[in-house]
Amino acid sequence: MSGTFLGMPSLPVFGIGNLHEHEPFPKAAHRELGNTQLRANLGHATRTIRDKRLAVVSELPDWEELREAGRAIKESVMARLPELLEQFEANFTARGGIIHWARDAGEANRIVAALIRDQGADEVVKVKSMATQEIGLNEYLEEQGIAAFETDLAELIVQLDHDKPSHILVPAIHKNRSQVRDIFLREMEGVDPELTDEPARLAAAARAHLRRKFLSAKVAVSGANFALADSGTLAVVESEGNGRMCLTLPETLITVMGVEKLLPAWEDLEVFMQLLPRSSTGERMNPYTSLWTGVTPDDGPQNVHLVLLDNGRSAALADEMGRSALHCIRCSACMNVCPVYERTGGHAYGSTYPGPIGAILSPLLTGITAEENSSLPYASSLCGACYDACPVKINIPDILVHLRGEDVDSKRGKKRLPSQMDLGMKAASWALSSGKNLGLVEKALPLGRLAAGPDRKITKLPGIAGGWTQSRDIPAPPGLSFRQWWDKEHQAPAAPPAATGTGDAGTEENP
Amino acid sequence: MNARTEILDRIRSALRDAPAVPDVPRDYRRSSALGEEELIELLTDRLLDYKANVFVEEAATVPQRLAALLESTGRYAVPHGLDQALFAEADAHDAGSRRVTDAPGHRLSVEELDGVDAVVTGSAVAVAETGTIILDAGPDQGRRVISLVPDRHICIVRAGEITAILPEALRRLDATRPQTWISGPSATSDIELERVEGVHGPRTLDVVIVRG
Structure with a gap:
């Protein structure tokens, strides 16, 4: 909790009270998902309200104009x-x-x-x-x-x-x-x-x-x-x-x-x-x-x-990217359409404000480093349903991504050794920064095929990437990358026109 | 530093990037062109949807309608500014003995209001599209409490008060008067998001719409 004001007038002073996630969201969500009665009740209720909302919203010919006016009024406030x-x-x-x-x-x-x-x-x-x-x-x-x-x-x-x-x-x-x-x-x-x-x-x-x-x-x-x-x-x-x-x-x-x-x-x-x-x-x-x-x-x-x-x-107002979260009129449409909220329920978010709006508002009010609030911006698949439903057009997915960035930045400052994620991101940043670098990385594709073995599936990745393979397999990577295949196809101008035009890599990998 | 100064300072500091004040596009509907009969029809439809009871009358038939509505009730409250002539028919049966009036200098207590079966009021404005009746504590509507405590609210809406859409209604109102916007009898959707009529406010809403 961050109730202490450190003296510089321009530093944000965060909120206290019932605004905190007390354990990481994935842990809370996992527990709540085990409650089948809760899931049945929530599924029924959110389906009912979604249908009602759609029916009365579609009645108004000027719904989008009203939303736009609402957004602009709140921004001017x-x-x-x-x-x-x-x-x-x-x-x-x-x-x-x-x-x-x-x-x-x-x-x-x-x-x-x-x-x-x-x-x-x-x-x-x-x-x-x-x-x-x-x-x-x-x-x-x-x-x-x-x-x-x-x-x-x-x-x-x-x-x-x-x-x-x-x-x-x-x-x-x-x-x-x-x-x-x-x-x-x-x-x-x-x-x-x-x-x-x-x-x-x-x-x-x-x-x-x-x-x-x-x-x-x-x-x-x-x-x-x-x-x-x-x-x-x-x-x-x-x-x-x-x-x-x-x-x-x-x-x-x-x-x-x-x-x-x-x-x-x-x-x-x-x-x-x-x-x-x-x-x-x-x-x-x-x-x-x-x-x-x-x-x-x-x-x-x-x-x-x-x-x-x-x-x-x-x-929250001091956060230029996040301040529009304060436009919220507490209608709850975002939680009623959210696939995450519908399954985990509101208690998983810890704070008074659950659902998509809570996932941005709580960390904005308390600061991203307060208790476990840094886990809230990840409580979303970024599907954007909340943005579509929001009557004042708060771009919740954008703010979620912004706060994920804040979280990563705040954690980077604290640690001496870079994490696996830091290293992975660094590697990706190098690989994706030029075509030459990417080409070098692509040369390693056959290694992936080797790791996949005869059933052509990778079932367990090492380190933090293991989270991905916990509930699914990764198909073996292709023998050639698209760019390698393209080069191969287009380097043979003398090829007879009667040929099918697809190399073996193409037919093999894109059935 | 006191809290007021400190909070305002914090907000000013938060806005040091001086965000632009956008123009508000008011491209939504702000007026409409429905005639009286269409307005009455639309309002009636919306009120019925909320499970209110609706009676459309000519000015001359209102006293009969009120007498019929009040026939089975005991005592009923009225604000002092409501036209007493509306009760001519009801009074023919009981000489006005069931009617209690809330007037300046003679205010009905909450207990007295809890003891009456119904209240009859006028209204300030209505919005057909949303089925909303707005009271602004005018003399024919009375203090907010009188239309709240009795379990049945009989509300008289004159055709001239009906607007089609909310922006038209707001233009006829003064923000600073105490207002109650009523859209049907009290209701809740708190159990499984299923709407149920009748909680703390009046459980029955009878609306008498007067033509002309």
Whole structure:
């Protein structure tokens, strides 16, 4: 973890909190892949959501234009961030809201706990929020003797089961209906023992369980999906009405939001409120969206606070190649289309942010050298499905490759002896730098044929290359390289025209 | 250094390459040309898809429709700015005894709202394409809480409020008013990503669309 600031103002200051992979991704993935129930649940859920998303996206004739507008708006937000933050602050404050700035997770947690204590409260209701998950707010509040009740159905399932979220939109995506019923029967006070696993019955049980909490809560904690700089307005997008309950009923509302969530102007919301619901739940519009601007006398909370969180966002912004990861609107479309996520699930990524966006965002926020986060950029086949699905066109594959480079560079600096990979890359760089060098290397092809033996397969490579042959064989290399074959073919201008024109190397190797 | 100054400094330092501020291409649809009947048809279709109940009425038949919808309910809440004449028919049966009004100086408590069966409100704007009704706490819609706590929301949408697409709707709204965008009854997709209607918000949404 890298929470220490070393003194030079231009050095990036990384984030802390629930942002870390604690073991190398391949190891975590290997373990999760052994869970067949998880794979079945995830396969079912991601297939469902992919189909829904495609159906509602194809309805809009201007989807690509909306994506392009979304991308450009977010890029301009990043370029103008200091100015927009100050504008937002002025507008939000002018309407009675109070803004707090938090350099990192620890500072944000302390601010929120102090605000809750100021109200004399020892419990809060919460709307699902990635930012509070990232900073570990619930755990911190528990240490401080404050109970935080998650009210989103999936968050409630995860909290009751003492589990961790595995998806940013549907944190309990790894649980199927009968597992949810079992959790409710085991953990929910006063639940009907006859509860079935019908989703409607399960939702009704959650309603009954939380109703009293909502109606009596003094303090609520939320995140925010968008903040409009030109009016000082905050927006929360949700489905169940738990958000409306938290944002409307308590006297005190504390919102925690990353500094990158700003939009310049009201009209920008028309772009994002078309992109987000269709990309996330595959609906034309989510059931409820709430907007508030500071305090409205006589309507909703009268103590309205906003904690603006850095926690590594400024460090991500400093990475010119990686900064567009901050454009993310947390829709989760990238994880739903990712072949890696679909099989390993979200827990394998360690961080609050799983899937393709997590594989770039987590190391950007924490620095590539933090714990095992350097393994995350490799959690991808670089197929590009995430880039196609992203509503704000974040080029995730490009950033993955960039971060792999950062990882290699950071490791090279640490070691005295070059690794096998370094040597291999050096050799490849020499061989591929000129045709002459490559020609020399190609002369060694017959050696490969020799190694393959009579069955013409290489089944075990030495050293780190052995990873390749762990689950597949390599066919014997051809006797001639293409260039050798070409030279041979074209050096005999006197060959009779009746010849087939293919040398033996050609017919042998390209059947 | 305080946190605000430090964070803003960090951000400025992160942007020392002075990235260009791009022009935002707004080539997406920003207006449309649907007539009233088409708008009503589209909105109805989308609301039904969300499992809301939809009733299309003439101005003159709204009181009958409301009376019918309220027939089987007990007490219901209304905001003070909603036209009382809409309840003429309902009042003919009970002289308005089931109606409780949320008004400045006479606010309904959360417990009182939890005790009513339904709420009737107007609306500010609607978006046909997405099946969205937007409330902005105007006098005929009331405080945000009154359309939230009762389990049934009967919402009156006048044809003139219906726009085809979201950008048209936003142009009619003031960002700084508290807003609730409603697209169907409360719902969740949290179990196996299957949509189920009816969680914490009103489990029934009745929409009365008024022509003309």
